[in-house]
Amino acid sequence: MPVGDLREAMAQFTLQGTREPLIGQMSHLSVGTRVLGEMDKPLISRHRVDSDGSLAEPPSGAPKVGILGSGDFARSLATRLVGSGFSVVVGSRNPKRTAGLFPSSTQVTFQEEAVRSPGVIFVAVFREHYSSLCGLSDQLAGKILVDVSNPTEQEHLQHRESNAEYLASLFPTCTVVKAFNVISAWTLQAGPRDGNRQVPICSDQPEAKRIISEMVHAMGFMPLDMGSLASAREVEAMPLCLLPAWKVPALLALGLFVCFFAYNFIRDVLQPYVQEGKNKFYKLPVSVVNTTLPCVAYVLLSLVYLPGVLAAALQLQRGTKYRRFPDWLDHWLQHRKQIGLLSFFCATLHALYSFCLPLRRSHRYDLVNLAVKQVLTNKSHIWVEEEVWRMEIYLSLGVLALGTLSLLAVTSLPSIANSLNWREFSFVQSTLGFVALVLSTLHTLTYGWTRAFEESRYKFYLPPTFTLTLLVPCVVILAKGLFLLRCFRLRLAKIRRGWEKDSAVKFMLPNDSILTEKTSHV
Ligand SMILES: NC(=O)C1=CN([C@@H]2O[C@H](COP(=O)(O)OP(=O)(O)OC[C@H]3O[C@@H](n4cnc5c(N)ncnc54)[C@H](OP(=O)(O)O)[C@@H]3O)[C@@H](O)[C@H]2O)C=CC1
Numbered sequence: 001m002p003v004g005d006l007r008e009a010m011a012q013f014t015l016q017g018t019r020e021p022l023i024g025q026m027s028h029l030s031v032g033t034r035v036l037g038e039m040d041k042p043l044i045s046r047h048r049v050d051s052d053g054s055l056a057e058p059p060s061g062a063p064k065v066g067i068l069g070s071g072d073f074a075r076s077l078a079t080r081l082v083g084s085g086f087s088v089v090v091g092s093r094n095p096k097r098t099a100g101l102f103p104s105s106t107q108v109t110f111q112e113e114a115v116r117s118p119g120v121i122f123v124a125v126f127r128e129h130y131s132s133l134c135g136l137s138d139q140l141a142g143k144i145l146v147d148v149s150n151p152t153e154q155e156h157l158q159h160r161e162s163n164a165e166y167l168a169s170l171f172p173t174c175t176v177v178k179a180f181n182v183i184s185a186w187t188l189q190a191g192p193r194d195g196n197r198q199v200p201i202c203s204d205q206p207e208a209k210r211i212i213s214e215m216v217h218a219m220g221f222m223p224l225d226m227g228s229l230a231s232a233r234e235v236e237a238m239p240l241c242l243l244p245a246w247k248v249p250a251l252l253a254l255g256l257f258v259c260f261f262a263y264n265f266i267r268d269v270l271q272p273y274v275q276e277g278k279n280k281f282y283k284l285p286v287s288v289v290n291t292t293l294p295c296v297a298y299v300l301l302s303l304v305y306l307p308g309v310l311a312a313a314l315q316l317q318r319g320t321k322y323r324r325f326p327d328w329l330d331h332w333l334q335h336r337k338q339i340g341l342l343s344f345f346c347a348t349l350h351a352l353y354s355f356c357l358p359l360r361r362s363h364r365y366d367l368v369n370l371a372v373k374q375v376l377t378n379k380s381h382i383w384v385e386e387e388v389w390r391m392e393i394y395l396s397l398g399v400l401a402l403g404t405l406s407l408l409a410v411t412s413l414p415s416i417a418n419s420l421n422w423r424e425f426s427f428v429q430s431t432l433g434f435v436a437l438v439l440s441t442l443h444t445l446t447y448g449w450t451r452a453f454e455e456s457r458y459k460f461y462l463p464p465t466f467t468l469t470l471l472v473p474c475v476v477i478l479a480k481g482l483f484l485l486r487c488f489r490l491r492l493a494k495i496r497r498g499w500e501k502d503s504a505v506k507f508m509l510p511n512d513s514i515l516t517e518k519t520s521h522v
């Protein structure tokens with residue numbers, strides 16, 4: 001179909017007033033907008049362009065879209081719509097005041113006038129003002145209303161029905177579509193970017209949903225069908241979420257930090273103060289933090305691999321992979337990436353803090369005092385070979401562990417992960433990740449050296465912190481080693497290829513009773 005004919009069809013559609021024919025015509029628009037979307041650029045380039053990059057005048061016969069409201073969102077929406085080849089008419093309570101803020105090709109007029117001809121009208125107004133639009137009911141009858149609104153967290157809790165459902169209840173003769181609420185005015189104006197392209201859409205009217213989906217496409221975004229208008233509440237909750245996948249991992253990291261910080265505070269600051277009268281509170285900002293961070297990083301890293309070990313143990317015990325894991329284990333498995341990245345973050349901070357340790361004034365005083373002590377006791381050359389080696393190996397293992405962890409972090413970026421095949425990704429995340437855990441364990445062990453066996457290290461009878469951190473990682477490493485044993489390895493491999501310990505073969509008998517034959521493969 002030539003583009004000219006399509007434009008004509010779309011222009012006709014915009015003049016429709018009643019519901020039934022409107023829906024019929026809308027399919028023309030949907031096809032038309034798709035074609036327009038695909039031919040977006042050539043269409044635009046043939047027309048005069050404003051200084052802000054939007055069209056100074058819409059292409060003749062461009063489908064007409066209405067916007068109610070002249071705020072931030074309405075302005076960005078108008079700019080993007082005009083740039084995508086639509087003709088836009090804005091309905092304002094005070095068009096004189098707002099006209100200058102829109103692209104010059106946009107028609108800014110009174111609300112009654114603006115809603116007269118377009119079949120699709122965006123309601124860029126806050127929920128509390130929906131009722132002020134009720135006077136337009138007659139003109140709006142049979143049209144598609146696009147609800148773009150976002151409730152505040154309080155409003156979301158307060159109202160049982162979504163904003164879109166509320167709008168639909170105020171305008172029963174209209175078809176309400178929920179869309180664009182997840183896109184900020186800024187994104188709309190700047191244009192779609194990689195990470196923020198999806199536009200969830202829902203409506204009770206599939207045809208209307210399809211038309212808006214085509215518009216979303218034409219504007220450079222990706223429509224995501226969320227079903228009926230009953231899903232609007234869920235769609236409206238989306239922008240209210242604050243990094244949902246990170247909540248539990250971040251709380252876990254914070255919890256571990258608080259616990260280890262308190263433990264180190266008791267051992268390194270409180271104990272010398274109470275038992276020896278020494279004021280070591282200066283250690284709180286750097287030293288205690290730097291003793292805490294590696295503990296958190298190390299335990300978090302082991303918690304990335306622990307759920308895999310538990311899942312394997314569960315599969316071995318059940319003798320099948322076809323039974324669901326408990327919910328907590330399922331969630332844990334899904335959050336491994338975030339836990340791993342937080343571990344990397346803490347390890348990096350630990351490295352930076354360690355670099356800063358010699359810069360502290362307290363460290364310089366300690367060095368000078370040690371030198372003076374040496375002079376006074378007439379010692380000229382202090383060199384403990386074992387300590388020197390311990391430190392060299394300890395530092396080297398730490399650097400290697402951090403380097404391996406950074407590889408894991410880099411490959412978890414979507415752009416890098418997408419460039420790896422499944423085997424490469426699994427090698428980096430699983431094998432190299434485990435190597436990082438082993439290197440971190442060796443780093444911790446060389447740090448601890450013989451300290452776990454020295455009585456003076458047990459302050460307030462509390463064991464050194466590193467001994468506590470070793471607990472979970474050692475369990476993970478031992479379990480991983482155990483699964484490498486031939487008997488476990490082969491059985492696990494068989495289970496993961498679909499083998500089951502007890503498989504039930506069921507036969508349907510003519511009288512509908514079921515005969516189950518148990519076959520054991522053990
Ligand atoms: N800003 C953003 O980034 C985003 C906004 N949204 C949603 O878009 C909608 C508009 O937001 P935004 O543009 O930021 O808000 P603004 O306050 O900037 O604009 C709201 C507009 O509503 C119009 N309006 C119509 N009737 C009334 C009334 N009775 N009282 C007051 N104003 C009225 C006004 O236009 P006039 O005076 O010309 O009639 C006003 O400009 C909201 O529902 C919001 O949740 C959604 C996603 C992102």
Ligand SMILES: [Fe+3]
Pocket residue numbers: 294350398443
């Ligand atoms: Fe360290």
